[in-house]
Amino acid sequence: MPIHDQGYRRYGGTRAGIGRAWQVMTRAGVMTIIAKRQFLALMLFAWAPFVVRAVQIYVAANFQQASFLAPKGETFREFLDQQGAFVFFVTIYVGAGLIANDRRANALQLYLSKPMTSAEYIAGKLAILFLFLVSVTFLPAMMLLLTQAMFAGSLTFVSNNLYLLPAITLFSLAQVLLASTTMLALSSLSKSSRFVAVMYAGLFFFTTALFNALRGITGRSSFVWLSPTASLEQIGDVIFLLPPRYQLSPSVAGLTVLILIGASLYILSRRVRGVEIVT
Amino acid sequence: MTQLGEAPAHPLDAPRFAGPVVQCQNLSVRFGKNWALNDVTAVFPAGAVGLLGPNGAGKSTLLKSLLGFIKPDKGSIKVIDLDVATSPLEIRERIGYMPESDSHIPGMNAVSFVAYCGQLSGLPATDAMQRAHEVLYYVGLGEARYRNIETYSTGMKQRIKLAQAIVHDPDLLFLDEPTNGMDPKGRDEMLELIHDLAHHKNVNLILSSHLLPDVEFTCDHVVVMDKGTIATYGPIDALKGTTGRVYELRIKGDEARFISVLRSEGYEVHDSDEDVMRVFVPGAAGDNPKVLFDLAARERVQVRHVRPSVPTLEDVFARAVGEK
Ligand SMILES: Nc1ncnc2c1ncn2[C@@H]1O[C@H](COP(=O)(O)OP(=O)(O)OP(=O)(O)O)[C@@H](O)[C@H]1O
Ligand SMILES: [Mg+2]
Numbered sequence: 001m002p003i004h005d006q007g008y009r010r011y012g013g014t015r016a017g018i019g020r021a022w023q024v025m026t027r028a029g030v031m032t033i034i035a036k037r038q039f040l041a042l043m044l045f046a047w048a049p050f051v052v053r054a055v056q057i058y059v060a061a062n063f064q065q066a067s068f069l070a071p072k073g074e075t076f077r078e079f080l081d082q083q084g085a086f087v088f089f090v091t092i093y094v095g096a097g098l099i100a101n102d103r104r105a106n107a108l109q110l111y112l113s114k115p116m117t118s119a120e121y122i123a124g125k126l127a128i129l130f131l132f133l134v135s136v137t138f139l140p141a142m143m144l145l146l147t148q149a150m151f152a153g154s155l156t157f158v159s160n161n162l163y164l165l166p167a168i169t170l171f172s173l174a175q176v177l178l179a180s181t182t183m184l185a186l187s188s189l190s191k192s193s194r195f196v197a198v199m200y201a202g203l204f205f206f207t208t209a210l211f212n213a214l215r216g217i218t219g220r221s222s223f224v225w226l227s228p229t230a231s232l233e234q235i236g237d238v239i240f241l242l243p244p245r246y247q248l249s250p251s252v253a254g255l256t257v258l259i260l261i262g263a264s265l266y267i268l269s270r271r272v273r274g275v276e277i278v279t
Numbered sequence: 280m281t282q283l284g285e286a287p288a289h290p291l292d293a294p295r296f297a298g299p300v301v302q303c304q305n306l307s308v309r310f311g312k313n314w315a316l317n318d319v320t321a322v323f324p325a326g327a328v329g330l331l332g333p334n335g336a337g338k339s340t341l342l343k344s345l346l347g348f349i350k351p352d353k354g355s356i357k358v359i360d361l362d363v364a365t366s367p368l369e370i371r372e373r374i375g376y377m378p379e380s381d382s383h384i385p386g387m388n389a390v391s392f393v394a395y396c397g398q399l400s401g402l403p404a405t406d407a408m409q410r411a412h413e414v415l416y417y418v419g420l421g422e423a424r425y426r427n428i429e430t431y432s433t434g435m436k437q438r439i440k441l442a443q444a445i446v447h448d449p450d451l452l453f454l455d456e457p458t459n460g461m462d463p464k465g466r467d468e469m470l471e472l473i474h475d476l477a478h479h480k481n482v483n484l485i486l487s488s489h490l491l492p493d494v495e496f497t498c499d500h501v502v503v504m505d506k507g508t509i510a511t512y513g514p515i516d517a518l519k520g521t522t523g524r525v526y527e528l529r530i531k532g533d534e535a536r537f538i539s540v541l542r543s544e545g546y547e548v549h550d551s552d553e554d555v556m557r558v559f560v561p562g563a564a565g566d567n568p569k570v571l572f573d574l575a576a577r578e579r580v581q582v583r584h585v586r587p588s589v590p591t592l593e594d595v596f597a598r599a600v601g602e603k
Contacts, residue, residue, distance in 0.1 A: 008417045008480050011410060011448035015401035018368045024398045032386060097385075106382030110443065113346055113376035114399040115368045274348025277310055 021116035022124030029128035033094055042093060043136070046086035050140040053079060054147045061151040071148055073161050076141055077240040080171055081233070086136045087179050092200055095129045095183035097193030099272070104191040109274050118272040122184070122265075129180040138172035163241060171239045178228060178257055185264035188271035204229065221246040224253050231256040295450040296359055299324050300483045301345060306354035308340055315340040317507040319354070323485060327477035329494030329515075330487040331596060332504035338487040339379050341504070342453045345485075346376055359451060372401060375444030379455035379487075381436055383428040389415060390424045393442050400447035407446065414442045419468060433460040437469060445476070452476065452484040458493055466493075473497045491596055503596055525559050525588045526568050532580030540578055557588060 033039050053075070060069035102108055111121050145164060149155050158164070186203075187196045211227035224230045224246045234253035237244045244250050301323035308316040315337045330338050343349045345358050347367035356363040358370045384392055390411045397407030415424040418438040423431070428439060437457060444452055457473065458466045474497045476482040488494050494501055495515065502512040511518065530537055538556060541548045547559040560570060568585045575582045 007413070008445070008476065009413065009448075010480075011402070011406070013406045014403060015372070015447075016403070017401070018372060020401065021399045024395070028395060101385040105385040106378070106380050107384045109348070109376075109378050109380075110382050110384060110396065111399070112348065113371060113374075113378070114396065115372040115401060116399060117368065274346060275343050277349075 018115050019120070021114055022120040022127070025111075025116075025121070025124035026127040026131075029098070029125070030131060033128070033132070039093060042086075042089060046083070046090065046136040047140060049079065049082055050144060053144055057144070057148050058151050061148075061153075071144075071157070073164060073240060074242065076144065076164055076168055077171075077236060077242065079144060080137060080141055080168070080175065081236070083137050083140065084175065084229070084232075087133055087175055088201075088204065090132050090136055091129065091179040091183045092197045094132050095180065096187060096197040096200065098125045098128065098184060099187040100190050100193045100196050103188070108272065112272075112274040118269065121272055122268050125184055126180055129183065130176055133176040133180060134172065137175055138168065141168045141172060167239050167241070171236050174232060174235060174239075174257060177261055178232060181261045181264035181268075182228070185267040185271075188268055222248045224248040225256040228257065228260055295481055296483060297325055298360060300328075300359055300451050301485065302357040303341075304355045306341075306344065306356060307352050308337075308344055308349055309352045314507050316344065316351070319504075319507070319509055321502055321509050321512060323502065324500055325483050326500060327473075327483070327498040328485050329498035329501040330485055330504065331489070331491065331494050331501055332510075333489055335506075336489075336504040337507040338489075338504055339455055340507075342376075342455055342485070342487060345453065346371065346374075373450045375447065375449035375452045377440045377444040377452070377454045377457055379459070381433075383436070383439065385429075388425050388427050389420060389431075389439055389442075392428055393439070393446050396443040397446040402447055410446050410448075411442075414446050415439075417445075418442045418472060434462060434465040437461055437465075441469070441472065445482070450483060452482055454484060454486045456488055457486065458488070458490065470496050524566065525557050526571060527584070527586045527588050528556050528558050528571060528582070529554055529584040530575065530580045531583055532578075537575070537578055537580050540574065544574065555584075 053071075056069045057071055059066045060071070102111070108121075112118060116124075145158060145168070149158050183196075183200055186199050187193070190196050190199070207227040208229055211223050211230050214223045214226070215221050221230075224234050225248065230246060231253040234244055234246050234248060234250050235257065238250040238254075246253075299322045301321075303319050303321050306316055306319040307314060319337075319341065330341065332338050340349065344351055345356060345363065347363050347370070350364075359373060361370050363370060384395060387395065390408070393415060394404070394407040394411035397410055398404055402410065412421075412424065415421055418441050420435060420438050420442065423435060428436070431439065437460065441454070441457060444454070454473065458469050461469055470493060473484065473486060477484050477497060486494060486497055499514060499516075500512070501515050501518065503510040534550075534554060534556070538548050538550060541558060547561075549557040558571065560568070568587070571585060572582060
């Protein structure tokens with residue numbers, strides 16, 4: 001009769017120390033996403049601009065008459081700007097359900113009953129989105145720089161534009177952190193990943209449209225802070241040593257991005273709890 | 280009496296933790312204006328302890344405070360000799376929690392879910408996977424272990440919640456209403472499992488329930504809660520034994536008057552079906568029905584029948600909660 005005849009045994013093996021649980025979580029999250037066909041297709045699209053630009057660099061390096069295709073410092077800025085579209089899609093595809101699905105399944109109380117703090121939980125979830133976003137921004141941009149050196153057969157361009165290394169790192173970091181924290185914060189507010197996706201896209205388009213409308217009406221572009229995307233563009237120009245495109249101090253734009261990231265982390269710290277207190 | 284050639288006792292059979300598993304000092308938790316826990320001071324000994332109380336008594340709130348999910352407004356808590364406020368992770372490494380509400384990690388089948396929980400608790404991937412299979416068989420989900428949890432029935436969800444709580448072989452288990460929603464057969468099996476864990480696998484556990492038979496079957500100790508406070512606590516046998524006794528009584532004479540006399544003398548009387556009444560005689564006097572005979576003689580009624588009724592936890596519970 002007793003079902004437990006199958007036995008329950010004491011565990012005598014090793015145990016990893018405290019502070020490792022988030023890695024387990026990140027690994028599982030990454031594996032779940034790369035197992036999806038749709039996602040692989042999205043990644044393929046996200047790397048297409050890299051291929052196009054690599055071809056351009058190859059042609060420029062090998063044919064004199066195509067030297068107009070040779071990369072400049074701005075090329076990398078433009079490239080990362082373009083990748084912004086894929087940042088948007090990957091953020092929605094990967095990020096919308098990250099916490100919302102856990103909320104729907106009441107999984108938070110399970111996670112937090114394991115040796116894992118809420119900060120670790122947030123870090124583990126952020127890391128998933130972070131890794132995928134880095135792989136469509138920082139990674140291809142750096143590969144492009146490497147490709148240039150390879151096709152040109154020299155490090156002349158790289159050493160002449162050494163600022164590109166910190167610029168690419170810093171700007172992709174800003175892109176990735178802004179997208180991942182805001183998305184995660186939205187995801188922690190709902191139980192429906194679909195709703196989160198719609199909210200994220202809605203806010204993205206709404207803020208951009210609002211900024212453009214005010215710019216059209218007033219003829220001034222000092223409302224950059226209304227749009228996270230425009231703020232990011234503004235600080236991108238500064239990071240890449242280009243003249244800023246909008247009439248707003250880049251430090252205000254930078255502050256906007258920092259405030260958004262800070263507010264998102266605050267929301268996350270409030271929302272990721274073992275119990276939700278309803279009063 | 281270790282003799283030559285005799286295998287030494289397996290280290291894995293050693294008791295896990297002998298001291299009190301939980302100590303609460305003046306613990307108070309407030310939700311808005313409502314004190315869910317009000318100045319709770321209690322010690323939970325090792326072994327199986329039932330946390331008994333009606334809906335809203337604060338059982339789940341207490342368990343969530345032990346886990347560190349809820350920061351108490353007042354007081355302090357120690358679990359397995361560690362302070363919840365300062366070492367929550369060291370505690371959670373050694374405990375298992377079976378929450379009251381349905382919960383799982385989305386998008387996984389049962390084995391990967393349970394193995395994943397093992398890994399989160401620090402087990403290496405291969406050990407976690409092996410133990411996931413074992414505990415799923417143990418809780419009776421062996422056949423269903425490759426199914427997605429979202430397709431599980433309520434009873435199966437209860438079992439898988441137990442599985443994820445024991446996969447890492449915890450020293451202490453918190454079970455919040457583990458038999459909720461289960462059919463009679465499933466409930467019996469769940470209780471068998473809990474009994475087996477506590478009494479044969481040496482897992483210390485705290486079982487929250489509003490069902491007396493569940494606690495009586497699985498636990499040695501009980502803590503009775505009501506309206507955020509501890510109503511009574513102690514070993515179940517002692518609570519049933521020394522605090523008095525219930526007698527079934529039948530008399531010839533004016534029954535209603537005798538009942539009111541009994542009540543005015545401070546006895547608790549339940550007038551049950553037909554002409555049998557149940558009288559609770561508290562304290563040591565309860566060992567002997569003499570007091571009842573004396574009263575009957577004084578009131579000139581004839582005692583037809585007296586029989587000590589088997590004390591149940593129900594009596595203890597009703598009294599503890601009723602006294603408030
Ligand atoms: N998350 C919460 N937010 C606000 N109030 C809460 C919350 N959880 C519980 N409460 C309140 O705290 C009190 C104790 O609730 P608790 O869930 O601990 O009771 P319980 O003994 O577990 O009851 P049950 O047997 O119904 O599970 C109740 O009055 C409840 O309304
Ligand atoms: Mg409860």
